Amino acid sequence: MQNHPETFNPIHDSLASWVERMAQHCGADQVQWCDGSQAEWDRLTDLLVQSGTFIRLNPTLHPNSFLARSNPSDTARVEDRTFVCSLREVDAGPTNNWRSPDAMRETLHEKFSGCMRGRTMYVVPFCMGPLESPLALVGVQLTDSPYVVVNMRIMSHMGSEVLKKLGSSGDYIPCMHSIGAPLAPGQADVPWPCNEEKYIVHFPESREVWSFGSGYGGNALLGKKCVALRIASAIARDAGWMAEHMLIMGLETPEGTKTYLTAAFPSACGKTNLAMIVPPESYRQLGWKTTLVGDDIAWLWPGKTGKLHAINPETGFFGVAPGTSWQSNAAAMQSMSQNTIFTNVALTDDGGVWWEGHSEPPAHLIDWTGLDWTSNCGRLAAHPNSRFTAPAGQCPNIDSHWQDPDGVPIDAIVFGGRRPTTMPLVFQAFDWTHGVFLGATQGSETTAAATGNVGTVRRDPMAMLPFCGYNMGDYLGHWLEMRKNIKRLPRIFHVNWFRKNSNGKFLWPGFRENLRVLEWIVLRCQGKIAGHETPIGWIPDWKSFSTEGLEGYNRELFDEAMSFRNEEWLAEITSQNDFFLKLYHSMPKELMCQRELFMARMA
Numbered sequence: 255m256q257n258h259p260e261t262f263n264p265i266h267d268s269l270a271s272w273v274e275r276m277a278q279h280c281g282a283d284q285v286q287w288c289d290g291s292q293a294e295w296d297r298l299t300d301l302l303v304q305s306g307t308f309i310r311l312n313p314t315l316h317p318n319s320f321l322a323r324s325n326p327s328d329t330a331r332v333e334d335r336t337f338v339c340s341l342r343e344v345d346a347g348p349t350n351n352w353r354s355p356d357a358m359r360e361t362l363h364e365k366f367s368g369c370m371r372g373r374t375m376y377v378v379p380f381c382m383g384p385l386e387s388p389l390a391l392v393g394v395q396l397t398d399s400p401y402v403v404v405n406m407r408i409m410s411h412m413g414s415e416v417l418k419k420l421g422s423s424g425d426y427i428p429c430m431h432s433i434g435a436p437l438a439p440g441q442a443d444v445p446w447p448c449n450e451e452k453y454i455v456h457f458p459e460s461r462e463v464w465s466f467g468s469g470y471g472g473n474a475l476l477g478k479k480c481v482a483l484r485i486a487s488a489i490a491r492d493a494g495w496m497a498e499h500m501l502i503m504g505l506e507t508p509e510g511t512k513t514y515l516t517a518a519f520p521s522a523c524g525k526t527n528l529a530m531i532v533p534p535e536s537y538r539q540l541g542w543k544t545t546l547v548g549d550d551i552a553w554l555w556p557g558k559t560g561k562l563h564a565i566n567p568e569t570g571f572f573g574v575a576p577g578t579s580w581q582s583n584a585a586a587m588q589s590m591s592q593n594t595i596f597t598n599v600a601l602t603d604d605g606g607v608w609w610e611g612h613s614e615p616p617a618h619l620i621d622w623t624g625l626d627w628t629s630n631c632g633r634l635a636a637h638p639n640s641r642f643t644a645p646a647g648q649c650p651n652i653d654s655h656w657q658d659p660d661g662v663p664i665d666a667i668v669f670g671g672r673r674p675t676t677m678p679l680v681f682q683a684f685d686w687t688h689g690v691f692l693g694a695t696q697g698s699e700t701t702a703a704a705t706g707n708v709g710t711v712r713r714d715p716m717a718m719l720p721f722c723g724y725n726m727g728d729y730l731g732h733w734l735e736m737r738k739n740i741k742r743l744p745r746i747f748h749v750n751w752f753r754k755n756s757n758g759k760f761l762w763p764g765f766r767e768n769l770r771v772l773e774w775i776v777l778r779c780q781g782k783i784a785g786h787e788t789p790i791g792w793i794p795d796w797k798s799f800s801t802e803g804l805e806g807y808n809r810e811l812f813d814e815a816m817s818f819r820n821e822e823w824l825a826e827i828t829s830q831n832d833f834f835l836k837l838y839h840s841m842p843k844e845l846m847c848q849r850e851l852f853m854a855r856m857a
């Protein structure tokens with residue numbers, strides 16, 4: 255049974271026959287074409303409430319909002335189950351899990367066979383990027399998860415308008431998704447069906463995505479990491495643009511000049527927080543303004559101003575909940591005030607939501623696993639990777655150009671990560687190539703955003719380690735290559751909000767005070783202030799970095815946060831060895847050379 259929407263006209267033959275074939279192969283009970291309408295959202299959210307996947311939140315506190323609790327085995331991206339299946343192994347490179355496409359296709363054929371029995375297969379046409387953007391990528395996700403459908407409606411342009419754009423023969427990226435939990439006749443469903451065995455598979459050459467076994471986040475909302483990063487990065491390499499794991503934001507100075515910047519931090523390292531930054535009160539009074547274009551993904555290309563231009567291919571946030579509060583990030587709180595899906599946070603007794611760092615812990619909650627929770631029970635109430643899915647248009651400081659197909663012109667690119675030692679609060683690269691070296695060797699403590707260890711430092715070039723759809727060495731080469739096509743190069747910086755003193759205390763207050771770092775970056779881009787030169791780049795001077803009004807802050811703390819320590823950097827350069835060895839065969843010579851130059855400056 256199928257419901258072809260009237261707007262699906264003229265018929266796109268190859269799409270229709272693919273849908274038909276997949277529905278057959280997966281054994282779906284029904285096929286439902288999604289139009290992206292409010293009525294469809296209402297119907298699906300009602301269905302999700304009935305089936306127990308969703309709990310409707312108190313409509314006075316959070317209108318039209320829901321809580322989902324996932325299976326405890328399905329709470330984050332599964333990097334060790336993520337595959338890049340290029341024809342040649344060398345094209346996936348040493349940092350990706352490679353499988354031969356033929357072998358993988360065989361496995362997938364078997365896994366998907368009958369996997370949707372007893373379920374509806376939804377056809378989700380989506381577009382990443384403004385519909386009129388020349389970079390826009392259309393995908394069609396087939397999924398047996400209505401949870402995924404409603405999330406996709408927030409995260410992308412979804413439904414009839416996309417089918418219209420496709421017309422009768424437009425190109426689309428096929429995205430096949432199943433939670434891998436068929437129902438036998440009469441078998442009762444569970445609130446979060448999924449499969450213990452997961453496959454997140456990319457075919458970068460034929461531009462396809464196949465995802466099996468998970469309903470969570472980047473594993474299942476295939477427009478995000480799979481299409482807008484892994485597949486898009488491969489497309490971008492061929493077409494001379496860049497798909498990056500970056501926030502995009504604007505900063506307006508009291509004089510009225512506006513500077514846009516992007517920042518690449520690894521997962522759960524503060525992109526959403528920085529993208530939504532609200533200036534401290536004293537800055538607001540002076541006239542500083544901030545705007546948000548995107549919080550997770552940026553597509554960049556040499557634009558008509560001669561600068562790199564950036565668009566955010568997404569239309570929503572899939573943001574980390576823990577640590578978000580009215581104090582730390584009011585714009586995020588506002589963004590998720592309604593029309594929001596919360597996943598794996600705690601439920602309050604009055605039908606609201608709570609997580610660690612939200613506010614004073616209430617006496618009683620239902621935790622993310624559905625159990626009673628009291629403030630002295632010793633368990634976390636929310637999963638560390640619990641998230642909110644919220645429409646970007648609800649962000650109070652959304653930039654007026656956030657859906658502009660021309661994007662916004664970028665003046666600065668910022669790299670960074672969680673580094674308890676070594677990395678100063680901020681420094682500036684000498685030039686593009688040196689900046690690419692800094693991004694390439696960027697490291698961070700791992701976080702709960704991916705399954706596995708939390709807290710060990712790993713190299714995460716440009717925060718793209720889990721998201722690059724081809725050989726990482728070639729990707730770094732593409733960055734170097736881009737320089738030739740950009741007339742007005744952005745300046746490149748490195749930041750670290752997470753440096754600690756010997757007692758384990760953060761050396762920088764972070765959050766909205768990060769605006770002071772952005773101020774230094776903007777003034778550097780405008781050539782208005784000097785920094786002092788160190789072997790790693792330019793570092794701010796006490797006198798040209800504003801700490802005015804920062805209570806309890808002093809020169810000593812500043813010097814510690816900004817310090818360049820030879821012994822730490824000797825250890826750093828040694829710890830980069832493994833990374834250079836791993837990429838030995840594809841690492842661009844220029845970056846090897848940067849490493850030599852750096853060691854020479856140190857000596």
Ligand code: GTP
Nearest residue numbers: 520521522523524525526527574577703751764765
């Ligand atoms: P993904 O969505 O996973 O790509 O992550 P993201 O980079 O958007 O992460 P997000 O902004 O949600 O980061 C959340 C975590 O970073 C929370 O634990 C915050 O408390 C922490 N964080 C963000 N900004 C700061 C800061 O300035 N200082 C400190 N100390 N922690 C911060």
Ligand code: SPV
Nearest residue numbers: 331471472478479521703
């Ligand atoms: C990340 O892990 O970088 C995310 C969340 O943005 S997810 O969409 O689950 O990948």
Ligand code: MN
Nearest residue numbers: 499521522550
């Ligand atoms: Mn991310």
